[in-house]
Amino acid sequence: MLQVENVDLYYGASQALYGVNINAEPGQVTCILGRNGVGKTSLLRALSGHQSVQGGSMNWDGCSLNKMSASDRARLGIAYVPQGREIFSQLSVLENLKTGFAALPRSQRFIPDEIFTLFPVLKAMLKRRGGDLSGGQQQQLAIARALVTRPKLLMLDEPTEGIQPSIIKDIQQVIAQLRDRGEMAIVLVEQYLDFAYELADSYVVMDRGNVVLSGTGESMDKEQVRGYMTV
Ligand SMILES: Nc1ncnc2c1ncn2[C@@H]1O[C@H](COP(=O)(O)OP(=O)(O)OP(=O)(O)O)[C@@H](O)[C@H]1O
Numbered sequence: 354m355l356q357v358e359n360v361d362l363y364y365g366a367s368q369a370l371y372g373v374n375i376n377a378e379p380g381q382v383t384c385i386l387g388r389n390g391v392g393k394t395s396l397l398r399a400l401s402g403h404q405s406v407q408g409g410s411m412n413w414d415g416c417s418l419n420k421m422s423a424s425d426r427a428r429l430g431i432a433y434v435p436q437g438r439e440i441f442s443q444l445s446v447l448e449n450l451k452t453g454f455a456a457l458p459r460s461q462r463f464i465p466d467e468i469f470t471l472f473p474v475l476k477a478m479l480k481r482r483g484g485d486l487s488g489g490q491q492q493q494l495a496i497a498r499a500l501v502t503r504p505k506l507l508m509l510d511e512p513t514e515g516i517q518p519s520i521i522k523d524i525q526q527v528i529a530q531l532r533d534r535g536e537m538a539i540v541l542v543e544q545y546l547d548f549a550y551e552l553a554d555s556y557v558v559m560d561r562g563n564v565v566l567s568g569t570g571e572s573m574d575k576e577q578v579r580g581y582m583t584v
């Protein structure tokens with residue numbers, strides 16, 4: 354499981370995370386909620402190894418991540434679907450998926466069929482350029498690319514941002530299916546409260562770099578959380 358304790362993160366002199374604590378377990382969706390600029394992406398970038406932290410500890414299955422490179426974390430099974438998707442627009446869908454191979458030993462460098470069961474639309478578009486996909490299809494491609502690495506911890510940064518409702522439903526089903534297999538820990542950053550509420554086994558709410566509220570999904574008081582999410 355993922356254990357994050359007392360994490361501090363600075364950009365120069367400006368502090369973006371203050372003693373953040375979160376846990377995430379296999380078979381569960383842990384939601385990180387909060388309005389713009391509270392530090393959600395900073396936390397995911399710290400966990401994926403794209404931003405260093407100045408205090409606290411991040412452990413995965415008892416192994417310290419603090420000093421590990423992003424590529425070593427990817428090899429451990431930690432995958433990050435960035436905000437804004439960041440797919441390669443000049444590469445084909447298939448080539449985008451293959452970029453996930455870098456985190457895998459040679460014997461596992463193939464695209465599991467189940468990825469096309471989860472995202473049938475991608476199968477029909479393997480030769481299409483990433484940049485020619487709709488926003489929703491690009492988001493599905495970004496999630497599929499992360500799944501190619503066979504993650505044990507999947508982190509998603511606002512997967513519903515700017516995406517049409519029908520594809521949001523599909524993405525919700527995929528996340529629920531991945532969770533229900535019981536093997537993957539999922540950390541979901543969201544500002545779309547209803548979406549997060551449907552999926553959350555547990556949640557934290559962040560405000561100005563601090564965790565200000567946390568609990569189980571079942572015990573979430575939506576209106577209380579909404580109070581932290583509206584400007
Ligand atoms: N590379 C950076 N350099 C300096 N400051 C940064 C950098 N990235 C983020 N920040 C600042 O850190 C704070 C947290 O930003 P972060 O992107 O983590 O928030 P967020 O919760 O993901 O916001 P959003 O919901 O808009 O994506 C903000 O004040 C932001 O301006």
Ligand SMILES: [Mg+2]
Nearest residue numbers: 393394395436
């Ligand atoms: Mg963000």
